C-alpha cells in the first residue's frame with residue numbers, strides 16, 4: 544500500500560486503545576466479539592491519513608481454544624488480502640467472503656463426533 548498523495552509507503556496502525564505497535568493480526572485476535580477496530584493508514588512523508596472502522600464480529604465464527612487457531616489462519620488470509628487491496632471496504636468484503644467460505648466448507652477438526 545502506497546500513499547495516494549505522494550506514493551510513499553503507508554504505516555498501518557490499529558486502534559482504538561491499542562499500543563501503536565499492535566499489528567492488525569494481534570488486534571483481531573484480541574478483539575472481543577462485536578468489537579469495532581479502527582484501522583488507520585498514515586503517511587509519515589506528507590501527513591496523509593485514512594481512518595476506517597472494521598467489525599471483528601464477522602470472523603468470530605467459533606468458540607473455545609480452536610477459535611484462536613482458526614482465527615489466526617483467517618487473519619493470515621486477511622493479511623494477504625490487506626497487502627494487496629486499496630481500501631478497508633475491500634477488507635470488509637474479504638472478511639465476508641472468508642466467512643461465507645467457512646460456512647460452506649467446515650473445517651475437519653471442527654466436526655462433531657458423528658462416527659464414534
Ligand SMILES: [Zn+2]
Nearest residue numbers: 546549586589
Ligand atoms: Zn504521502
